[in-house]
Amino acid sequence: MEGPYQHEASDSAYQFTKAAIAKGHEILRVFFYQDGVLNSNKLMDPQADDRHIRKQWSALAIENNIDFIVCVAAAKRRGINDTVIAEGFKIGGLGMLTELAIEADRLVTFRA
Amino acid sequence: MEGPYQHEASDSAYQFTKAAIAKGHEILRVFFYQDGVLNSNKLMDPQADDRHIRKQWSALAIENNIDFIVCVAAAKRRGINDTVIAEGFKIGGLGMLTELAIEADRLVTFRA
Amino acid sequence: MLHLVNKSPFESMSFEDCLKYAAKGSSILLYEDGIYGAMPGSAIADRMASVTSDYKVYVLKEDMMLRGVDKIMDGITEVDYAGFVGLVEENKTASW
């Protein structure tokens, strides 16, 4: 996944997740890796007339009690750690993506 | 410019700047915008066997006393502010890129 | 199989790459900058017409609206995000 604002991937992933929930699907997990980890940064502060991508995600995670995992290796490389990670997101290992691939009926990747 | 680690643009820009200094050129300014602002994050903590892109930049800025400007609007959108910005980098407005375009004999952009 | 293409066909090979591997009869959803491939009257319109005879081609309505693209070629089906989810229900998904 690519970074929020830089590419549309974060917006598309958010809209898709919201639509899947609206249709009654269970979302096992949203896994953020590569530049996608930047979605979790609580310091994100876009212009007032633009959408706030991080807040959109946090609200979705909390309202629907979904597991949002931020890949630890990708996060460290990009300066994302516990001090800046927002509510609704948890740091986890890449193995949690493999677990998702083992368990999930469907897996959709939003890439640049 | 694209984000460090995600794309090679940050590495290329660093190698080019270093080579230009080695040839005796004066670097008026390095301007970080779009995902390039992520180069300035002092929380960046890559694996031990990989290069540390932010530290490379900080050392280059300090040793050569170069102006490294991080675009404020791009930075805020991506969660980069004074609390996470590393030594050698300063936050500045997009106008400083226009000033560079007005003053510099040569301007090179490293994009994805 | 559902193939997702999100790059402009005028700038990236990902649409053509996808077609090399996609089995005839499978589904292709154009979204993000991929939606430009659905515009009528472009230089790739003939190519797209032949693709629509071999594949089920869909285009994401929300990304068309955002980009001011309101006409699409015959043989391509508009879906919204709910329709996108529906396609994923029915198919494994490859992101190109």
Place this chain on the structure above:
Amino acid sequence: MLHLVNKSPFESMSFEDCLKYAAKGSSILLYEDGIYGAMPGSAIADRMASVTSDYKVYVLKEDMMLRGVDKIMDGITEVDYAGFVGLVEENKTASW
């Protein structure tokens, strides 16, 4: 003018886009994934041979080494980062 191309010509149109606008006789530097365009024996080798007769084509040595590309086509010149700086001294630069 110096034109910088950093995308693989097998995946992106940026090399061909650049050629549409670049005046004959100007310089093109292939770097990052752009260096793959300099490999001999590829499907675009004939195209590249005709480009080298109209333009001065350079390829960045450091990016070749990183990618394990050690052979380049006749008519293309290898430069290192110091050579890249030299090309920028002599030319305004367009990043595609």
Place this chain on the structure above:
Amino acid sequence: MAKLMVVFRTAPYGGIYSFEGLENVLIMGAYDQDVSVLFIDDGVLAIKKGMDNSSTGIKDFSPTFRALEAYDIEKIYIDRASMEVRGVSLEDLVIEPEVIEADAVEKMMEEQKNFFIF
């Protein structure tokens, strides 16, 4: 006054490039420079009419393009072939750039003090 140019060559919204390009045009205008704007390749799609962000909330920058003349930015050009390849005509656009041919592009770039491609 320096001659500066911003070239748009990527599709809007998939990447942030056209948004950032537009921000740069406005800043250059505020610095009172001799600014040119050029649309080539997928950049011609950045000024399509009828953009509607109501279903995604992604910031729509069409109104800002429409306001360029109000910022005294009047040297606006578009590449004919790039429009034709995409089936786009001047009536489809929110502004009316002057149509140029591809071989004029490098000359325009050379005339600038500096330029940016987005």
Place this chain on the structure above:
Amino acid sequence: MAKLMVVFRTAPYGGIYSFEGLENVLIMGAYDQDVSVLFIDDGVLAIKKGMDNSSTGIKDFSPTFRALEAYDIEKIYIDRASMEVRGVSLEDLVIEPEVIEADAVEKMMEEQKNFFIF
């Protein structure tokens, strides 16, 4: 044991995709799954011999690709046409994948529980 596959389709180093793909292969191996690896399009360039990062310091992942068999990952495939287009032959590669044709790709994907394209 789930059938999982990682597909490499982008050039190395310009983007982080092939590096992340490789990390995923290793993790899947550690979870003791039935892992396949497939190289198509520019992905065939990710396993070229002779990579040398001494002048840039960018992490070279060739040694890890060479070690895949040691991790019991033995189902490794490569698309013939993708090699031909790039003038790459098996002797140019650090590992020796089984050569397949393009029309086998979607079938291989369908057989998996899930797969990733990098």
